[in-house]
Amino acid sequence: MTDEKILLSLKKDVRTGFEELIRQYAPYIGTIVRSRLGAVTTADERTDITSDIFAEILSAYREEKEPITSLKAYISVIAVRHCIGVFRKKHSQAERVSMDDLPEPSENEKQYDRTELMELLRSLGEPDCEIFLRKYFLGQRSAEIAEAMKLRTNTVDQKISRGLRKLRDMMKE
């Protein structure tokens, strides 16, 4: 089912749409939770966290005033932030980062850097871009990335190393 259909379904009937959303994205959210919190949670806890994330996604969706342009990005951000919050809570470091507390880039220079870095990342092309996303967004280890993308771990490490060098060089230019 496409994201457009899920969003349409959510709009028409929340129950149906929500069920479709979960069926479609439970594996994906599960992967994020496993990658981010696998080392500090049990399987049962991860199932709970995954369902918490879906409940949070629905809650955020209901309050959302702007149209959602990318459902994947939308649920990814919520999932990753939720995981970070859980991780910090488990380590008694800080309160969970709420959706409302999303830091807004205030400095023009920083804004420029973020945008530039995002664009540079995308310019790496496939499969490097996905590897970077898995590593720095999902928090997956090289071995996990290699398994998921059917690559050798060495290859993943090499691509990350070269990609980092490339990004550094491009940012200097």
Next chain:
Amino acid sequence: MEKMLTDLFETASFEELAGFDSELGSIAEHSECEDSETVLAKSMRKAGISRRRLSFRKRLTIMLAAALILIPASVAVAHHINKLEVFFGIEDGNSPYVSEFVKRQAAVENDDAMLVVDGALSDDVCSYIMVSFYAKNEKGRQYIYDIRHKLAGDDERSAERWNDALAPYGNAIYESPLYYNDIYNLVFTQQYKGAMVSHADRVFDESDGAVYYKITIRNDRTDITRPITLIEAFSGLSVDINFVKNAEMIRLVSDDPECFHDVKLSPFALYITFDERDVRYAFSLHSYDYAAKLKNGETVKVDYRYGGNAPAAGNYDVSKHEDWVEMGRYSYCDLVFKNPIDLEEFESIEIDGIVYRPAS
């Protein structure tokens, strides 16, 4: 650089991440869920959304289907109970004899249908008897319905629970048509590893001309010391049964000196029990089709069979000889003819290279 990237993604906005939509899609596509149904149920609950109930139409369909099954079944039960009867008499005794009951063949011959009575019990959990109804037609028999009448035990248990409870003993639900008048290998002997041994004596009652089957159930398990629930189970129970007819039974023999099968032939089926020396046949026999050769040159296909190695589920290690021997004691295989055959016309049947003929 690495920290920068980590910070970048951890604080990325929806819009920023939307630029990576195709990569996210690729990750999502290759993700697997450990327990999606649990996630679904929990998420719905946490979001305060109840799961969808069946639509009215589906519920109506289910109710109608249930009615269509139950109404004819009830009629069938009532019909047969009025015509036929079987008495289970219980005679309590000391160990090793636990109980006896007598099955009485109905005096009324019913050409339209037959009932098949089967039963199962465990030592301390529950017991049930299964009565299957078959209609007889030109094609032989047609399965109609069976009832699994619970006889004792915890009323809360469902049929599935019974199965679970009985599983260690082998096939919990065993369906064995009793076409013939020799029922010595009734299910009880075959379902419980060492628990039950039974035999049946055919008794002709001159006073009313009825044929009785006196079946003795014996408890051979030394670890079961109390009277078995079978006693309570069958006590006072009246179930009707009609054998198709007083089917003749002939014994088949083979020239093969290595053949230790005990093969009996009725017009309806071959009943094969296995000596412990050739238990491996018990397995191989399940895999092939056979045809009986008639004297007129025709062949009759055996189209349905069942059998087993008694309590095979979980109780035996097939790599151990002693377990094979143990299994062999309870191994059986029934090959059922699609249409009844005339015993006088029967010439032979070949099973796995061994030809069986009527004993002279």
